[in-house]
Amino acid sequence: MRIGVFLRQSGREGINYEAVANYARNLPEVELVREVNERPRPDPLALAEEIRGAGLDRIVLAADCPGRLKPAFTRAMALAGRDPTEVRLASFREHGGGGANLTERAQAIVACATRGVPFSLAAESRLMPVNRATLVIGGGVGGIQAALEIADAGQKVYLVERSGTIGGHMAMFDKTFPTLDCAACILTPKMVAVGQHECIELMTYSEVQQITGEPGAYRATILKKARRVDPKACVSCGVCAEVCPTRVPSEFDCGIAERKAVYMPFPQAVPNVYLIDETQCTYVQSGGKRCGACAKKCPKGCINLDQRDETIEVEVGNIVLAVGYDMLDASKIAAFGYGKLPNVLTSLEFERLTNASGPTGGRIVTKTRQFNKRRKVEEWVLSADGEPPRSVAIIHCVGSRDARYNSYCSRVCCMYSLKFAHLVKEKLEGAPCYEFYIDMRAFGKGYEEFAERIKAEGTFVVRGRTAAVIERDGQMYVKGEDMVHDSVVEFPVDMVILAVGLVPAAGTRRLAEMLRVPVDRDGWLQELDYNGDPTETERGGVFVAGACHAPKDIPDTVAQASAVAAGVLKSISRGKTLGSRADLDLSTIEARARTLRLA
Amino acid sequence: MAIRVNPKLIDEIERYGAEDVSNCYHCGNCSAVCPHSKDPFVFPRRSMRMLQMGLESKLLSSLEPWLCYYCGQCSEQCPREAEPGETMMSLRRWLTSRYDFTGISRLFYRSWKAEVVAVIVLAILTGLGFAFYGLSQGDIRVYDGPGAFLPSARVHLFDWGMAAVLTLLLAVNSVRMWWFTVGSRKDIAVPLLSYLKGVVTLPFHFFTQKRYAQCGEKGPWLLHLALMLSYVVMFTLIMFFLHEVQAGPQINWSVHAFGYAASAGLIGATILMLRGRVKKTRPGTKHSHETDWIFLVLLLYVGTTGVVQHVLHRTGFELAANVAYLAHMMGVVPMLVLEVPFGKWSHLAYRPLAMFFSELVADGLRARAGAAQQAGVPGAQPARVF
Numbered sequence: 001m002r003i004g005v006f007l008r009q010s011g012r013e014g015i016n017y018e019a020v021a022n023y024a025r026n027l028p029e030v031e032l033v034r035e036v037n038e039r040p041r042p043d044p045l046a047l048a049e050e051i052r053g054a055g056l057d058r059i060v061l062a063a064d065c066p067g068r069l070k071p072a073f074t075r076a077m078a079l080a081g082r083d084p085t086e087v088r089l090a091s092f093r094e095h096g097g098g099g100a101n102l103t104e105r106a107q108a109i110v111a112c113a114t115r116g117v118p119f120s121l122a123a124e125s126r127l128m129p130v131n132r133a134t135l136v137i138g139g140g141v142g143g144i145q146a147a148l149e150i151a152d153a154g155q156k157v158y159l160v161e162r163s164g165t166i167g168g169h170m171a172m173f174d175k176t177f178p179t180l181d182c183a184a185c186i187l188t189p190k191m192v193a194v195g196q197h198e199c200i201e202l203m204t205y206s207e208v209q210q211i212t213g214e215p216g217a218y219r220a221t222i223l224k225k226a227r228r229v230d231p232k233a234c235v236s237c238g239v240c241a242e243v244c245p246t247r248v249p250s251e252f253d254c255g256i257a258e259r260k261a262v263y264m265p266f267p268q269a270v271p272n273v274y275l276i277d278e279t280q281c282t283y284v285q286s287g288g289k290r291c292g293a294c295a296k297k298c299p300k301g302c303i304n305l306d307q308r309d310e311t312i313e314v315e316v317g318n319i320v321l322a323v324g325y326d327m328l329d330a331s332k333i334a335a336f337g338y339g340k341l342p343n344v345l346t347s348l349e350f351e352r353l354t355n356a357s358g359p360t361g362g363r364i365v366t367k368t369r370q371f372n373k374r375r376k377v378e379e380w381v382l383s384a385d386g387e388p389p390r391s392v393a394i395i396h397c398v399g400s401r402d403a404r405y406n407s408y409c410s411r412v413c414c415m416y417s418l419k420f421a422h423l424v425k426e427k428l429e430g431a432p433c434y435e436f437y438i439d440m441r442a443f444g445k446g447y448e449e450f451a452e453r454i455k456a457e458g459t460f461v462v463r464g465r466t467a468a469v470i471e472r473d474g475q476m477y478v479k480g481e482d483m484v485h486d487s488v489v490e491f492p493v494d495m496v497i498l499a500v501g502l503v504p505a506a507g508t509r510r511l512a513e514m515l516r517v518p519v520d521r522d523g524w525l526q527e528l529d530y531n532g533d534p535t536e537t538e539r540g541g542v543f544v545a546g547a548c549h550a551p552k553d554i555p556d557t558v559a560q561a562s563a564v565a566a567g568v569l570k571s572i573s574r575g576k577t578l579g580s581r582a583d584l585d586l587s588t589i590e591a592r593a594r595t596l597r598l599a
Numbered sequence: 600m601a602i603r604v605n606p607k608l609i610d611e612i613e614r615y616g617a618e619d620v621s622n623c624y625h626c627g628n629c630s631a632v633c634p635h636s637k638d639p640f641v642f643p644r645r646s647m648r649m650l651q652m653g654l655e656s657k658l659l660s661s662l663e664p665w666l667c668y669y670c671g672q673c674s675e676q677c678p679r680e681a682e683p684g685e686t687m688m689s690l691r692r693w694l695t696s697r698y699d700f701t702g703i704s705r706l707f708y709r710s711w712k713a714e715v716v717a718v719i720v721l722a723i724l725t726g727l728g729f730a731f732y733g734l735s736q737g738d739i740r741v742y743d744g745p746g747a748f749l750p751s752a753r754v755h756l757f758d759w760g761m762a763a764v765l766t767l768l769l770a771v772n773s774v775r776m777w778w779f780t781v782g783s784r785k786d787i788a789v790p791l792l793s794y795l796k797g798v799v800t801l802p803f804h805f806f807t808q809k810r811y812a813q814c815g816e817k818g819p820w821l822l823h824l825a826l827m828l829s830y831v832v833m834f835t836l837i838m839f840f841l842h843e844v845q846a847g848p849q850i851n852w853s854v855h856a857f858g859y860a861a862s863a864g865l866i867g868a869t870i871l872m873l874r875g876r877v878k879k880t881r882p883g884t885k886h887s888h889e890t891d892w893i894f895l896v897l898l899l900y901v902g903t904t905g906v907v908q909h910v911l912h913r914t915g916f917e918l919a920a921n922v923a924y925l926a927h928m929m930g931v932v933p934m935l936v937l938e939v940p941f942g943k944w945s946h947l948a949y950r951p952l953a954m955f956f957s958e959l960v961a962d963g964l965r966a967r968a969g970a971a972q973q974a975g976v977p978g979a980q981p982a983r984v985f
Contacts, residue, residue, distance in 0.1 A: 307680040335676065397626070463976035465675065467631030481627030486645070487638045488631055 003114050004032040004056040006073070008063035012521075014102035015092065020062065023107045027114050031056060038068060041563060047076035058081055060113045062090035062106070072139075089115040093520075094530040095119045095186045108589040111584055115593050122528050122593040124577035125540055131317030134155060137208055137511070140168020141554060142546025142561040144190050147564030150201035155572055158314050159194065161204045162507075163251070165269035166191055168324055172252060172348065174362070175423065176554055177415040178450030184349040184357070190279055195270040205548045209311065211514055216317045216577040226307040226436035227241030228284075229262070233302035234273035236264060240294035241274065242301060247374070248280050256382050257359035260296045262303075266357065276305070296320045317577060318568045320542045321525060322561065325502040326545040328399040328406065335468045335496055336398065341476060342367045343389070344382035344469060347416060354423050361383040364392075364427050366494050381433050389431060389494035392424045394476040395466045396437040400501030408522055410501035411551040414441045417499045418451055421459040433459045434491055436466040436480050444555065449454060450490040462489065469496050502551040515542055516582060524550050528581065535564045540579040543567055555587035604695075608653040614709050615696075616888040617689035622681035623647040629673035629683040629812050635666050640957060640963050643667070643673055643683040659697055659779050662904040662960065664690040665946075665953030670814035671882020685886045692888065695945055698772040698779070704941040711889030714937065718893065721933035729928050731920070742917040742924075743845055749924055751845040752892060758838060761935065768940035773948050787963030797958045804951040808833075819883065822868055827849050827947075828865025832857055848913050858909075866902040869895055894943045 005024040009017045015033075023032045032054045036042060051059070053064045059077060061069050066089045077084040092106050112119040122287075123318035132155055136147045137163030138571035147159045157167070171191075173183035196199055200598065205223060210221040229240075244260035252265040261280040266455065278284040283305050295303040330346050338344045343366045356362035365386030394417045398404035415422050417435060424433045435454075440461075442451040451515035454495050466480035471477075475492050482489045504523040512519045517537045518526040525544045528536040543564040546557035571577035605611070609620050623644070629645045630636045642663035649658045667687040672903040674684040696705035707714040733748040743745045782787060804810070808827065809821040833883060836844050836858055843854040873895050908923035938944035 063976075397678075399622075403680045404678065438624065464627035464631065465678075467628050479631050481623065481630040481641065481644060483627050483644070487640055488636055488641055 001031050001058055002054065002056050003027075003029050003058045003060060004030045004034075004051065004054060005030055005062055005110060005114065006034060006036040006069070008036050008038065008061070008066065008069065010064045012064060012092070012102070014211050015106050015302060016103040016370050017040070019103050019109060020106045024060075024062070024114070026110060026497050030114060035071060036061075042069065042077040043078075044072050044079055046425075047073060048079035049067070051076055051080040051082060056080075057565075058086040058088060058116070059116070059168070060088045060110060060356065062092070062113065063153040064091070064093040064108050066091055072375070073170030077570075079082075088116060092120075097360050104586045106582075108586050110592050112593045115596075117593045117596045119155060119589075120532055122589050122596055123584055124580050124592070125215075125581055126216065128216040128540065128579050129577040130574050130575060130577040131218075131315055131539065133158065133206075133216070133314065134318045134320060134568050135160065135220050135314060135316040136320040136322060136465055138168070138206065138322035138324055138546070138548070139163075139194075139202075139555075140322060140324045140546060141170040141187060141190070142186075142324065142548075142557045143168070143320065145558045146320045146543075146545050146564050147200055148197070148320060149189060149562050150568055153195045155199060155566075155569065156278075157197075158220075158316065159200055159202050159206055159220075159596045160206050161202070161479045162207055163266045164196060164205050164227070164267065164275045166202070166204060167266075167270070168446050169348070171266065171553060172254070172304045172355070173351050174358075177418055177419040178444070179297045180422065186337075191270040200295060202271065206512070206513075211319070215579050216571070218319055218541065220314050220316060220319070222312050222314065224310050224312060225272075226278065228275045228281075228303060228305055228307045228396075230274060230302040230304065231271050231273045233300050235300060236272050236274060237299065238264075238274075239297050239299060241294045243292070243297045245291065246280050246282055253352045253359055255354055256345075256349050258458050264363035266411070269427075278305070278438050281305075302513070307332060315316075318543065318571060319515065320543045320545055320561075320564050320568065321511065321515075321517070321537075321548055322545040322564075323505050323508055325551065326505045327500045328503050330398060330498050330500050332405065335398060336395065336466070336496070337469045337471070338429045338498060341469060341471055341496070343476065344498065345498045346498050347413070347420070348500070349419060349595040350497045354420075354427070360386070362427075362497075364388055364424065387494075388428050391432045391434070391491065391493045392428070392435045392495045392497065393466070393491060393493040394420055394470075394497045394499060395469075395478070396435065398466060398498040398500045401438065406501050406503065406522065409441060410553070411441070412553045413442075413499035415447055415553065416451070416483055417497075418442075418459075420497055421454050422457060425454075425457050425459060432491075434478065434493065435459055436460045436464060436478065437461065440462075444553070456467065466487075494583045496532070502547060505548060508548055515539055516580070517544075518582075524548065535554075535560060535567055536578075538580060538582040540581070541571065543578045602654060603656060605652040605655040606653050606660075608655055609650055612650055612686070612689050612693055615689040615692040616886060617682070617686045618677075619681045620650050620686055620884070621678040622645060623651065623677075623683070624679055626653070626678060627719040627947075628678060629675055631674045632676050632817060633667070634670070634672075635668070635810065639961055640666055643687050647681065647683055647686060650686065650690075658690065659694070659770075660784060662780050662953045662957045663687070664668065664694055665949055666810070666957060667691075668811045668814050668819075669766070670816060670819070671884040671885075674882045674885075676966070680845065682886070684882055688883075688886070688888075690947065691891070691949075695942075695949065698776045698945075698949070699941055700775060701768075703937075707937070707941060708888075708890060710895065714890060714893055714942075717937055718897070718933040721936060722929040725930045726925055729925055739921050739944075740918045742912045742920045748921040749928075751842045754845075755841045761932070762795050762838065765935060765939045769945060769948050770938060772945065772973045773952055776952060777956060778951060780953075781959050784963070786959070787960065787967055789959045789963040790966055793959050793962040797962075800958070801951050801955050804954045808950075810954065819881070822871055826868035826872070829861040829868065832861040833865060836861065848915060850913060860874060862902060862906050864984075866899065866906070869899045869902060873899065890943060894938055896910075897930060897934040897938070901927065901934055904930055928935060 007021055018220040021033050059073050073087045090110045092557045095109050109119050112122045134150050134157050136143045147157045151157045158541055162449050170183055170187050176183050186350055205220050205227050208220055208225045209223045213219045240262045241260045244262045245262035247258045250257050251257040251258035262274055263277045295305050296467045352358040354364055361384055363384055367380040367382050368386045369378055370381045396417055400410040421433050421435055440451055442448045463483045466478050468479050477490050478493055479490045517539050520526050525548050527534045545561040545564040630641050636642050640663050644897045646663050649842050664687050669684050670686045671686055674682050692708050696708050737748045739748045809822055859948035876887045879885045908920050908927050911923055912922035
């Protein structure tokens with residue numbers, strides 16, 4: 001067999017394309033190695049000529065996403081009278097080529113493709129004994145689901161959550177799409193189940209500091225930050241928060257409401273106990289000299305203001321990463337005026353605003369100007385007696401599908417924006433609601449029907465991205481092209497909701513480096529194989545669930561978390577787990593590819 | 600009527616400088632940020648769409664590219680980096696080549712080498728012609744008066760002849776532009792009154808370039824206005840007062856003052872424009888087609904040689920002044936002959952005409968909408984395809 005390798009450079013850092021080309025030249029049966037580009041598009045006729053000239057019977061396309069080149073080569077093979085199915089793809093990106101030694105990985109992928117052997121088969125790692133306990137990092141809906149599935153099977157789970165409660169973003173939501181179920185009604189039973197499960201050891205307000213060991217036998221060092229409230233004794237009476245003098249913006253309410261320095265993130269928090277924010281607490285900050293009111297007033301005497309952080313170590317066999325996402329900082333995008341115009345809200349802020357448990361009791365209102373006596377400044381605040389907006393605009397794709405911010409689609413924004421339109425229509429009778437979208441990505445079960453329903457409810461769905469939110473004489477306007485009616489429109493609105501895109505959660509990269517799990521170019525955790533192993537990673541026994549892997553909605557996150565649980569339980573029941581693919585060197589994969597070909 | 604699709608249209612336009620047309624995913628951001636994009640001329644997204652769909656005839660009849668002054672806000676804010684501003688620029692080049700019936704424009708825009716060769720050949724021919732003529736009837740040591748190498752009266756005649764030919768060429772191309780954009784459009788009938796109304800605005804647009812000023816930043820407009828006005832002054836001096844301009848060696852301030860101001864304007868503006876293109880100071884100067892460079896370099900050359908021959912004459916170096924004059928003509932003739940009817944300079948006609956024609960088209964569309972409304976067609980609106 002005579003093989004031609006066509007290599008496309010995509011400028012990815014870490015791959016030495018020269019070295020890959022040289023390596024490919026020395027592979028058996030490889031007759032031709034050359035560079036190929038996507039633009040100008042390869043001409044099948046010229047390629048056929050080349051294929052005939054070199055007498056090639058197999059083509060290997062080596063690149064990130066080489067599939068885009070495939071049609072031209074398939075046609076060229078057919079034109080040259082060769083077998084058009086002999087166009088093999090060596091996909092650097094898809095085959096998890098995000099690890100430490102990218103060049104060697106790329107070489108191994110090319111070697112497998114020239115032999116016609118699936119890379120994932122050749123790169124199967126050896127089996128290692130597994131510890132039956134599992135560490136789940138992240139207590140959002142993904143982490144909760146994975147922990148529950150594993151624990152329900154009777155296996156030990158350590159669930160570590162950075163904030164004071166589990167629940168994650170989903171706990172902040174009002175409704176879920178497309179069913180318009182109450183998010184809390186679905187999530188809180190699961191949260192309670194986690195809190196009460198005898199197989200789950202829940203560690204909130206804790207962070208994973210270090211992980212050592214190898215697949216099947218990891219040792220994690222966990223920092224349990226001082227809560228300063230004894231969770232066993234606290235009955236969440238709330239007296240401490242009543243007397244606490246320090247008010248700070250509430251993270252759970254996205255800063256549109258305030259909390260005290262001693263607080264419970266929200267009433268349904270699990271564990272349902274208070275904690276003290278040491279960065280804001282007067283007593284802690286003054287080194288114990290001032291305040292301390294909460295400890296004096298606590299009827300149960302469960303506040304220990306001098307409690308210290310502690311670290312514990314756990315030994316686990318598998319690790320589930322479910323650390324979720326953050327929202328893109330909307331103030332980066334000057335054109336939309338977030339941070340300058342008071343009534344431009346991010347989607348998460350609107351979730352809290354429209355949530356019945358939110359600061360306005362679910363009333364959708366615009367901000368009002370109030371004098372803050374404590375700080376002696378005029379402020380824009382949301383209060384339940386504010387004016388409802390007369391019209392609302394929702395802007396899709398804020399920072400997503402945009403070469404300047406995130407080039408990827410954040411996947412959930414179209415649907416939650418439609419949900420917002422429904423809530424606006426439901427709560428504000430007669431108020432026009434404009435949705436500015438580029439493409440409506442209603443891809444899931446019942447999503448398209450939901451989109452149709454929202455349109456039927458009278459939302460003005462404008463095909464065209466908003467270019468700017470401007471204020472003129474105290475009135476906000478959104479300006480955009482209405483493509484369907486071929487004109488530039490400018491609508492007066494009182495509230496603008498930005499459908500802000502998703503970005504990897506802060507600390508994802510640090511966690512990835514600690515675990516030697518690769519991240520993709522956007523910073524999301526990289527799965528082992530895009531199609532074949534979307535829950536595992538390069539590192540044996542380390543799984544990804546939910547939005548830390550890629551932007552994902554709730555159903556997909558829950559499904560992936562359950563799939564992760566299946567993977568974990570598989571390794572526990574067979575007593576062994578796969579080692580890290582990252583530990584395989586080139587010669588091992590080569591050798592295996594040879595045997596596979598003979599077999 | 601069936602619409603013909605040219606699937607190679609993007610490839611064609613890419614030869615005129617456009618790069619990333621196929622990146623566009625039609626979010627409409629560009630059309631919304633553009634200060635000129637107003638009903639019924641909503642652009643640049645529409646033009647991007649027509650390009651992607653290969654609607655050559657629609658593009659040929661579109662005036663939008665001429666309504667764009669390339670402030671570059673569209674390109675700066677494009678989420679796909681599809682460079683809509685540069686696409687509009689390339690469309691202007693393409694339209695110029697389509698308005699031109701000789702095909703010369705098309706050749707130059709697609710091959711800068713051909714343009715350079717043409718410039719050089721024409722420069723040599725001009726040089727030889729003027730040198731031969733000058734030597735045959737005068738003395739190269741005499742700049743002006745009896746026995747002059749290039750007597751102003753003769754040069755004047757030559758100027759008028761050249762101006763007549765170039766104006767004719769440009770006029771034919773302008774009529775073709777009218778035909779493509781207004782005349783051939785079957786869907787609208789432009790009321791005659793609109794022509795009368797619109798024609799009044801032509802000189803206004805020509806001399807103020809008011810629309811350019813609406814782009815936001817005033818700098819590029821002022822620079823362009825300075826260049827244009829300097830050129831108009833210089834043109835007037837040469838076409839009507841060449842004798843006075845060339846007379847000397849005393850400085851006749853009542854004439855020469857204008858010449859100095861215009862020269863300073865021409866050279867200064869050209870240098871600033873070149874600097875902008877070298878430094879890529881704003882989106883509009885980031886992408887420079889080869890023809891942009893040729894145009895500006897020629898302009899700088901002509902301006903500089905003009906000043907040099909003038910200074911040499913005033914300082915008494917008549918021989919050197921004549922040589923510089925010859926060199927000056929070797930720049931002027933190719934620049935005018937190639938750039939005015941076939942090149943970048945043709946926009947001196949197409950820009951104001953486009954303003955005029957766009958008012959005609961808008962009037963036609965309004966008249967049609969009005970008629971449809973009277974006829975009681977429900978939801979009567981101009982046909983909106985994209």
